[in-house]
Amino acid sequence: MQCLTVKIRFFPEDPKILRQLGKEYVRVVNQLTEQADRLGAFPKMTTKHVESLLPSAVCNQAIRDAKSVFRKSKKLGSRPVLKKPVYFINNQNYSISENTIAFPIVVNGYTRKTTFRAMTTNRDWEWLKVAKMGLMRIVEKAGKWYAQIALEIPTNVSNGETxxxxxxxxxxxxxxxxxxxxxxxxxxGRQNKYIRRKYEHRRRNLGKLKKLSAICKLGNKEQRWMKDxxxxxxxxxxxxxxxxxxxxxxxxxxxxxxxxxxxxxxxxxxxxxxxxxxxxxxxxxxxxxxxxxxxxxxxxxxxxxxxxxxxxxxxxxxxxxxxxxxxxxxxxxxxxxxxxxxxxxxxxxxx
Structure with missing residues (x-):
C-alpha cells in the first residue's frame, strides 16, 4: 500500500461558517488537552461530556485528536496549544464525487451534511476511485478552501527483472x-547553483537592511522552487x-x-x-x-x-x-x- 494526500479545492457559499467551525474545533481540542493535563490523564468521554457547536461526528474526531495531542505532550514534557483553525472529518462522514464534496456542518444550530462544488483533477479522481480514504482535513489558504484527504492506494509490484x-x-x-x-x-546543476547564488545574494542584501520578514519569505520561495x-x-x-x-x-x-x-x-x-x-x-x-x-x-x-x-x-x-x-x-x-x-x-x- 502507498500512502499519500490529495488536495481538492472546493467553493463554500458562506466561508464564515467554516471559519467559525474551524475555530471551534481547535478550541475543543485545546480545552480537552488542558483538562487532561490538569488531571494527569485523559478521561473517558463522549460527545455528551463536551459542550461544543460541532456536529457530533466531528466532535468525536476532536476528542480523538485531543487524546493524541495529550499523548504527545506527555512524551515532549510540554502541552502544545493549537492556534490555526482546522476542521477534521473521518471517512465515514464525508463523500466525494467528481465535481462535489459533502461533509457535515452546523447551520443555525442544526447539523446538515452540506454539498459543496469542488474541482478534482483527473489524476486525483483516478486515485480516489481505487483508494481507501482516510481522514479529511478542511483548511483555508490565502482565501481559498481545500479538503486534504489521506489515501491508501494499493500497488501491484511487477515481477520483471529489469x-x-x-x-x-x-x-x-x-x-x-x-x-x-x-x-x-x-x-x-548549473541552473540550480545559479538560483542558489541569486537567493543568497538577495538574503545578504536584505540582512544588511535588517528586513527579517523579507528574508523569511525569500527562503520559503527558494524552498518552493527546489521542491518543484x-x-x-x-x-x-x-x-x-x-x-x-x-x-x-x-x-x-x-x-x-x-x-x-x-x-x-x-x-x-x-x-x-x-x-x-x-x-x-x-x-x-x-x-x-x-x-x-x-x-x-x-x-x-x-x-x-x-x-x-x-x-x-x-x-x-x-x-x-x-x-x-x-x-x-x-x-x-x-x-x-x-x-x-x-x-x-x-x-x-x-x-
Whole structure:
C-alpha cells in the first residue's frame, strides 16, 4: 500500500461558517488537552461530556485528536496549544464525487451534511476511485478552501527483472542507467547553483537592511522552487522507468551523504543545502504508485569502482577512465554500480 494526500479545492457559499467551525474545533481540542493535563490523564468521554457547536461526528474526531495531542505532550514534557483553525472529518462522514464534496456542518444550530462544488483533477479522481480514504482535513489558504484527504492506494509490484540505478549529485542532479543499457541525465546543476547564488545574494542584501520578514519569505520561495525541481526530476525518472519496463529502481542509501559525498570547497555549501532526501522520497512514492519497487543500496565506492574490471580509480573532472579501457561520465559509473550494488548481507534495503 502507498500512502499519500490529495488536495481538492472546493467553493463554500458562506466561508464564515467554516471559519467559525474551524475555530471551534481547535478550541475543543485545546480545552480537552488542558483538562487532561490538569488531571494527569485523559478521561473517558463522549460527545455528551463536551459542550461544543460541532456536529457530533466531528466532535468525536476532536476528542480523538485531543487524546493524541495529550499523548504527545506527555512524551515532549510540554502541552502544545493549537492556534490555526482546522476542521477534521473521518471517512465515514464525508463523500466525494467528481465535481462535489459533502461533509457535515452546523447551520443555525442544526447539523446538515452540506454539498459543496469542488474541482478534482483527473489524476486525483483516478486515485480516489481505487483508494481507501482516510481522514479529511478542511483548511483555508490565502482565501481559498481545500479538503486534504489521506489515501491508501494499493500497488501491484511487477515481477520483471529489469533494474534501474540512480546516482544523485550536484552538477548532475540525477543520472539513471537501466540494466538494458539506457542512460539519461536529469536536471540542470548549473541552473540550480545559479538560483542558489541569486537567493543568497538577495538574503545578504536584505540582512544588511535588517528586513527579517523579507528574508523569511525569500527562503520559503527558494524552498518552493527546489521542491518543484525535485517533483519534475522525479516525474521524469519514473516516466522513463515506465517506458523501459523497469521492475526495480535502486537508489543510494543517503546516510551521512554530506560527509561522504565527493565535492569541491566551492560546492560544499550547495551540498549541505541540496534536498537529496526529498528527491529520493518523491522518486519512491511515485514509483510505488505505478507498481515499481524501490530499494536502497550501500553506496560505498560506487563512484570509484570500474564496472568492467572492479578496480578502483578516481575520476578526473567529469570523466572516469580505467586502465582496462573502460571510460565514461563519472556519474554514470555511480549509477551503474548502484544498479548492481548489494548491501553487506547480500540483500537490498527496501526504501
Amino acid at each position: 533494474i534501474m540505478g540512480i546516482d544523485l549529485g550536484l552538477k548532475v542532479p540525477a543520472v539513471a542507467v537501466t540494466s538494458t543499457g539506457k542512460t539519461r541525465f536529469f536536471g540542470k 525541481q525535485n517533483h519534475k526530476i522525479s516525474r521524469q525518472i519514473v516516466n522513463m522507468a515506465i517506458q523501459e519496463g523497469i521492475a526495480t529502481i535502486r537508489l543510494e542509501r543517503l546516510e551521512n551523504i554530506r560527509k561522504t559525498a565527493r565535492t569541491s570547497r566551492k560546492n560544499k555549501r550547495n551540498l549541505h543545502r541540496w534536498t537529496f532526501y526529498q528527491l529520493q522520497q518523491f522518486i519512491s512514492y511515485k514509483a510505488n504508485l505505478v507498481g515499481i519497487c524501490v530499494e536502497e543500496v550501500n553506496p560505498a565506492y560506487t563512484s570509484q569502482t570500474c564496472p568492467a574490471c572492479g578496480e578502483k580509480n578516481k575520476a578526473i573532472d567529469r570523466r572516469y577512465e580505467c586502465l582496462c579501457g573502460f571510460n565514461t561520465h563519472r556519474d554514470r559509473v555511480g549509477a551503474i554500480n548502484i544498479m548492481h550494488q548489494p548491501v553487506t548481507d547480500g540483500h537490498s534495503l527496501s526504501a
